[in-house]
Amino acid sequence: MLLSMHRFACDERDEARISMALIELRDIRKIYDLGEVQVEALRGVSLDIHQGEHLALVGPSGSGKSTLMNMVGCLDRPTSGSYRLADEEVGNLTADRRARIRNRRIGFVFQNFNLLARTSALENVELPLLYAASVSARERRRRAIAMLERVGLGDRLGHHPGQLSGGQQQRVAIARALINEPSLLMGDEPTGNLDSRTSREVIELFQRLNEDNGITVILVTHDPEIARNAKRIIALRDGVIVQDTPDIDLAWSSLHSQEQEVEP
Amino acid sequence: MLTFRVAIRALAKNKMRAGLTILGVVIGIAAVTTMVSIGQSASQMVQSQFEMLGTNVIVVRPASRRSGGVQIAGMPSLTARDVEAIRTECPSVMAATAMVRAGGQVIYGNTNWSPSEMWGVGPDYLTVRNWPLRHGGFFTERDVSSAAKVCVIGQTLVRELFQTSDPLGQTIRIANIPFEVIGVLEPKGVNLFGQEQDNIVLMPYTTVRKRLQGSEFDHVHLAMVSARSMQQMSDAQNEITHLLLERHRIHPGEPADFEVQNTDEFARVLGMITGTMTMLLASIAGISLIVGGVGIMNIMLVSVTERTREIGIRMAVGARPKDILRQFLIEAVLLSCIGGLIGFALGVAASTGLTMLINTLSSGSEWQVVISVPAGIIAFLFAAAVGIFFGYYPARRASRLDPIESLRYE
Numbered sequence: 001m002l003l004s005m006h007r008f009a010c011d012e013r014d015e016a017r018i019s020m021a022l023i024e025l026r027d028i029r030k031i032y033d034l035g036e037v038q039v040e041a042l043r044g045v046s047l048d049i050h051q052g053e054h055l056a057l058v059g060p061s062g063s064g065k066s067t068l069m070n071m072v073g074c075l076d077r078p079t080s081g082s083y084r085l086a087d088e089e090v091g092n093l094t095a096d097r098r099a100r101i102r103n104r105r106i107g108f109v110f111q112n113f114n115l116l117a118r119t120s121a122l123e124n125v126e127l128p129l130l131y132a133a134s135v136s137a138r139e140r141r142r143r144a145i146a147m148l149e150r151v152g153l154g155d156r157l158g159h160h161p162g163q164l165s166g167g168q169q170q171r172v173a174i175a176r177a178l179i180n181e182p183s184l185l186m187g188d189e190p191t192g193n194l195d196s197r198t199s200r201e202v203i204e205l206f207q208r209l210n211e212d213n214g215i216t217v218i219l220v221t222h223d224p225e226i227a228r229n230a231k232r233i234i235a236l237r238d239g240v241i242v243q244d245t246p247d248i249d250l251a252w253s254s255l256h257s258q259e260q261e262v263e264p
Numbered sequence: 265m266l267t268f269r270v271a272i273r274a275l276a277k278n279k280m281r282a283g284l285t286i287l288g289v290v291i292g293i294a295a296v297t298t299m300v301s302i303g304q305s306a307s308q309m310v311q312s313q314f315e316m317l318g319t320n321v322i323v324v325r326p327a328s329r330r331s332g333g334v335q336i337a338g339m340p341s342l343t344a345r346d347v348e349a350i351r352t353e354c355p356s357v358m359a360a361t362a363m364v365r366a367g368g369q370v371i372y373g374n375t376n377w378s379p380s381e382m383w384g385v386g387p388d389y390l391t392v393r394n395w396p397l398r399h400g401g402f403f404t405e406r407d408v409s410s411a412a413k414v415c416v417i418g419q420t421l422v423r424e425l426f427q428t429s430d431p432l433g434q435t436i437r438i439a440n441i442p443f444e445v446i447g448v449l450e451p452k453g454v455n456l457f458g459q460e461q462d463n464i465v466l467m468p469y470t471t472v473r474k475r476l477q478g479s480e481f482d483h484v485h486l487a488m489v490s491a492r493s494m495q496q497m498s499d500a501q502n503e504i505t506h507l508l509l510e511r512h513r514i515h516p517g518e519p520a521d522f523e524v525q526n527t528d529e530f531a532r533v534l535g536m537i538t539g540t541m542t543m544l545l546a547s548i549a550g551i552s553l554i555v556g557g558v559g560i561m562n563i564m565l566v567s568v569t570e571r572t573r574e575i576g577i578r579m580a581v582g583a584r585p586k587d588i589l590r591q592f593l594i595e596a597v598l599l600s601c602i603g604g605l606i607g608f609a610l611g612v613a614a615s616t617g618l619t620m621l622i623n624t625l626s627s628g629s630e631w632q633v634v635i636s637v638p639a640g641i642i643a644f645l646f647a648a649a650v651g652i653f654f655g656y657y658p659a660r661r662a663s664r665l666d667p668i669e670s671l672r673y674e
């Protein structure tokens with residue numbers, strides 16, 4: 001019911017690179033310097049992700065999932081290591097260039113929605129277009145309405161986040177993430193604040209976008225049922241990848257067994 | 265422009281905060297506008313007073329002769345014959361009158377009265393001063409040569425001494441000498457300095473010299489000269505200067521024993537003084553504008569902190585630092601411009617009110633409300649500048665926020 005989404009017009013350059021890795025992480029480290037202590041959130045992560053993949057990122061709390069997601073989403077920069085996105089070294093880019101990549105190539109969905117308060121669903125969805133090159137006001141509106149209709153909120157255009165349910169808010173956030181037709185859609189526990197039925201709807205939406213539109217999807221989740229939908233599971237623990245497998249049960253047990261090893 | 269719309273929307277979201285932010289600028293601009301307007305009214309007042317005085321008037325006064333910085337005491341150097349020479353020998357001079365200051369009480373019947381001005385003058389006086397008579401006539405050359413005991417009085421004396429009766433032909437006593445009132449001056453009102461000009465008695469200068477002061481010398485305190493036209497002012501001044509240098513046998517290089525000034529110069533000096541006063545008042549008011557600007561900065565800074573999440577969200581979906589900078593800067597400039605407009609309107613209202621108040625408090629003064637368009641434009645530009653100046657720092661702070669930290673900000 002949620003989606004009857006048509007194929008997104010994929011960036012031609014992305015199509016040309018389908019064979020090569022969309023994302024190349026090499027020995028990524030992230031150290032938070034808190035003065036007295038240094039927290040090493042990522043301790044040498046290397047990973048290739050191809051266009052069209054559907055990934056789930058799992059791991060215990062504090063294992064560095066969000067840190068990794070923010071890095072891949074160009075919201076944050078690694079302390080060391082190399083991150084190439086579509087063959088471009090992201091670590092060297094200026095703040096402006098990274099903003100442009102976030103705007104054009106990446107759709108990010110947060111656990112807590114991160115919608116502008118006291119701002120209508122329509123305006124929230126239009127927001128990325130405001131920062132994209134020359135899209136007319138009419139065109140922005142048209143596209144935002146179309147996108148809200150696709151996520152089933154065609155009748156909630158003027159509602160503010162405060163006037164929407166959690167699931168509706170997250171769908172507004174997804175519409176916002178998709179408005180610029182990104183090739184990479186990321187969700188950091190996008191269903192963390194939703195009940196199980198709404199979660200399923202949202203996850204179905206992600207799955208459709210991946211299968212029907214070829215969008216690369218990376219999700220962080222604590223829920224094995226959600227992780228099961230992904231074709232590839234990355235298990236993270238203490239800032240390192242401990243398992244990279246299509247088998248959810250294997251990933252889960254590896255997290256578990258190591259946990260038991262650590263605490264005798 | 266896109267960011268413009270973003271800024272307007274953001275402002276509309278919090279009208280209360282916007283209102284408080286502009287308050288300082290409103291007050292500042294209102295104060296500047298009022299001060300400048302009042303100052304300009306004052307200058308205009310000065311101008312019109314000088315026009316009333318007659319703009320082509322030249323004043324010649326004796327100057328004590330200086331020699332090597334040592335002042336040589338002695339008689340004032342300007343004589344009635346000098347004045348007569350100016351009148352007859354300078355082609356650009358239309359009229360000239362000697363002026364001798366007198367003082368004392370005027371008695372009529374059993375009323376006495378002290379005029380604020382008592383002058384001995386020549387027949388040209390009324391022409392030079394551009395001052396018509398209301399009744400009667402003025403003294404003639406013959407009155408002057410015979411030191412006739414006649415006088416012309418101003419409206420204040422008419423009111424104080426004669427009330428309703430006709431003063432013409434009446435005799436008043438000055439220093440126990442009887443004078444016949446032969447004319448009454450038109451009322452002139454207060455001058456620039458708020459002094460009443462109608463409290464005046466005029467007599468032939470010879471009468472003052474001989475009869476009141478018992479002097480045989482014909483020295484005068486000053487001479488008032490009018491040129492034939494505004495254009496001939498400087499010619500007349502030159503002619504007078506040459507004539508007097510020659511008459512007083514002053515060699516080139518020696519300091520002159522007289523001064524020739526025209527009222528224009530005086531007006532210019534006074535204009536400069538009122539201009540300086542206006543500037544001073546405006547700068548004091550300007551300080552309040554700066555305080556207003558600091559207010560903008562303060563609230564913008566709070567607003568940046570308060571809106572950290574909003575900034576993080578905008579950055580996460582692709583706003584570049586310069587987009588954020590522009591948005592906050594435009595918000596600040598919009599706020600201060602709106603404040604500037606409201607302040608200007610308030611200032612216009614305040615100066616109108618103040619002018620009316622001045623006019624009712626000091627009767628007789630007719631201040632005009634001066635609202636200058638350039639002042640309005642400058643006030644507006646200044647408000648915008650205040651917005652840019654004080655909005656820049658908070659806006660820059662906003663643009664430098666880290667997207668992730670901003671999103672995490674509670």
Ligand SMILES: Nc1ncnc2c1ncn2[C@@H]1O[C@H](COP(=O)(O)OP(=O)(O)OP(=O)(O)O)[C@@H](O)[C@H]1O
Binds near residue numbers: 061063
């Ligand atoms: N801004 C920060 N400053 C200091 N330490 C941080 C910061 N952000 C994260 N960390 C630390 O980095 C580590 C990884 O955090 P991260 O948020 O990536 O974990 P996570 O896997 O997303 O956990 P969760 O499942 O609870 O969201 C944690 O130990 C955390 O304390």
Ligand SMILES: [Mg+2]
Binds near residue numbers: 067188
């Ligand atoms: Mg997390």
